[in-house]
Amino acid sequence: MQIYPVILCGGRGTRLWPVSRKAVPKPFLPLMGEETMFEQTLRRFARDARFASPLVMAGATHVDLIKAQLGDAQGARLVVEPEARNTGPAIALAAALLPEDAIMLICPSDHHIADSNAFRAAAFAAAQMARQDYLVSFGIAADRPETGYGYLRRGEPLLGGFVVREFIEKPDLARATAYLASGEYSWNGGIFAFRAGHFLAELAMHRPEMARLVAEAVADGVSEGAIFRPAPKPFSAIASESVDYAVMENTMRATMVLADMGWSDIGSWAALADALADEADEAGNIKSGQVDLIGCNRVLAISDGPRISAIDLEDVCIIVSDGEILVTTRNGAQAVGKLPSAVCQ
Numbered sequence: 438m439q440i441y442p443v444i445l446c447g448g449r450g451t452r453l454w455p456v457s458r459k460a461v462p463k464p465f466l467p468l469m470g471e472e473t474m475f476e477q478t479l480r481r482f483a484r485d486a487r488f489a490s491p492l493v494m495a496g497a498t499h500v501d502l503i504k505a506q507l508g509d510a511q512g513a514r515l516v517v518e519p520e521a522r523n524t525g526p527a528i529a530l531a532a533a534l535l536p537e538d539a540i541m542l543i544c545p546s547d548h549h550i551a552d553s554n555a556f557r558a559a560a561f562a563a564a565q566m567a568r569q570d571y572l573v574s575f576g577i578a579a580d581r582p583e584t585g586y587g588y589l590r591r592g593e594p595l596l597g598g599f600v601v602r603e604f605i606e607k608p609d610l611a612r613a614t615a616y617l618a619s620g621e622y623s624w625n626g627g628i629f630a631f632r633a634g635h636f637l638a639e640l641a642m643h644r645p646e647m648a649r650l651v652a653e654a655v656a657d658g659v660s661e662g663a664i665f666r667p668a669p670k671p672f673s674a675i676a677s678e679s680v681d682y683a684v685m686e687n688t689m690r691a692t693m694v695l696a697d698m699g700w701s702d703i704g705s706w707a708a709l710a711d712a713l714a715d716e717a718d719e720a721g722n723i724k725s726g727q728v729d730l731i732g733c734n735r736v737l738a739i740s741d742g743p744r745i746s747a748i749d750l751e752d753v754c755i756i757v758s759d760g761e762i763l764v765t766t767r768n769g770a771q772a773v774g775k776l777p778s779a780v781c782q
Contacts, residue, residue, distance in 0.1 A: 439489045440564050440630075441539045442482050443531040446475065446495035446503060446546045447521055450782070451774035452704055455761035456739070458782050464546040465502045468709060474547045475503070479510050481544075481553050487561070492516060492534065493546075494527045500664075512663075519669035525683035526675045528629075529640050529651040530667060537634030540564045543680075545627055549712050551699025559696035562597045563630035571692040572639065572685060573630040574601060576623030578697035582613035585704055585771055587625035587681070589693050590616075601691040604681060623693065626700055629680065636684070643687040650675045705770040706754040706763075710737040726757075735767070 450462030457463045464475040472480070482488040490512030495503055497517050507513050516530060528543055535541060542560055550556045563573040576589045576599075584607055592602030604625070608616065616622035641648040650671045657668035685691055701712045710723055717723050722730055726740035732749040739745075740757040747755060754770055756763040765773060773779060 438540065438564060438568070439487060440542045440560060441489045441535055441633075442491040443528065443541050443543050444475075444478055444491050444493045444546050445524060445527055445543065446493060446499060447524075447527070448547065449774075451776075451779040453706065453709070454773055454776065454779035454782065455756060455758040455763055456741075458759075460498070461502065462499075462547075463703065465499065465506065468703060469549050469712060473506055474549070474703070475506050476508065477550075478544055478546045478548070479506075479508065479513075481550065481556060483510070485557070488542075489539075490514065492531050494518060494531055496521055515664045517664060517666045518672065519667065520673045521677070522672065522675050523677045524627075524680045525640075525644070525678040526647060526651060526672070528631075528680050529637065529647060530655065530672075532631065532633040532636045532640075533651055533655045534665065535633040537632075537637075539633045540567050541629075541631045541633055541636070543629040543631070545702070547703060548626070548628075549699075549701045549703050553698075555696065555698035559694050559698065560630070563694045566595070566597050566692055566694065567630040567632050567635075570632055570635040571595075571598075571690050572636065572688050573598065574685065574691065574693045575626040575628035575696045576693040577626040577700045578695065579617055579622060579624050582610060582617045583624065584608060584610055584613050585708070586702070588613075588616055588622045589625050590622050591693065595692060598692050598694040601685075601693050604686045604691075623695060624700075625681070626696065627702065628696075629685075635690075639684050639688050639690070644678070644683045647675055647678070647683065705773065706737060706756060706765065707767040707770040710735075710754065710767070713737075737767075 448462045450457040450459045465473050467473050493515045566573045588605040590603035592600035654667035654672040659666045703709050713723050721735040723737045727744040728738040729746045734751045737754040745755050752767040754765050
């Protein structure tokens with residue numbers, strides 16, 4: 438059994454502004470080491486014959502970036518979406534381009550996973566369930582009451598995983614604390630495994646118009662070597678919707694595998710600081726570039742040029758990039774994407 442990685446390269450580059458921008462968003466930046474997040478995603482499948490060549494889903498703006506960073510990903514195919522339509526249509530498009538019995542592994546291109554071996558073990562457990570026509574989510578081991586993630590509530594055990602009893606949107610702190618204490622909840626990692634044909638059947642049941650338009654976009658699309666371009670008119674007519682809303686919260690076949698693999702979606706500067714905790718000094722500060730800190734605790738300070746100097750600050754992120762300056766508390770980091778400068782970049 439081969440698994441077909443489907444790598445989602447979307448996003449507007451707002452949540453990690455000012456380093457991440459619309460032209461070069463988070464997946465294409467080296468935030469965790471020398472490789473970009475996209476390159477690290479590709480490397481998780483490299484030289485493992487159990488994985489087929491990846492299918493990369495992206496917009497036209499980032500085609501050149503993807504080509505430059507694909508490296509030696511032999512046989513990779515690139516699907517260029519005419520417009521961003523969220524994860525539901527993107528995954529449906531990938532499913533329509535794969536054999537019906539292909540096991541798809543849906544992977545965002547901008548997530549950090551510290552333990553690649555644990556990731557691959559979870560991927561094969563999920564693939565075994567997907568072969569039985571379950572729609573499988575990765576439930577990430579929760580180690581804190583995180584309010585920035587969605588949650589999955591575990592139901593009855595199955596061979597290799599669990600039924601998903603409930604999908605939960607981002608909770609407040611009180612509910613997140615209760616979820617962690619109960620032991621019944623995992624973070625929703627946004628990683629999935631499906632059999633392509635069964636996913637399309639479920640989509641046709643729950644979102645028939647989306648399924649119809651995707652099929653039309655594929656039928657009238659154009660191949661240019663390793664690049665496929667769906668027909669713009671039907672694809673652009675699709676309503677933008679996440680795969681969670683379109684399918685996962687409606688199906689009777691939702692399941693999950695547990696994954697303890699050092700995962701983070703790096704969805705804010707605070708999340709990046711957490712993921713870089715091993716690089717912190719004795720006061721919990723993380724520095725990159727010209728930075729001087731006195732009496733500071735748990736400060737993330739990154740500069741691409743001008744010196745950052747700070748005194749007696751705690752739980753603050755200070756970012757200087759390409760002439761822009763961001764200062765936020767760790768708690769406020771979730772709102773960076775709402776700043777006018779981030780939205781209008």
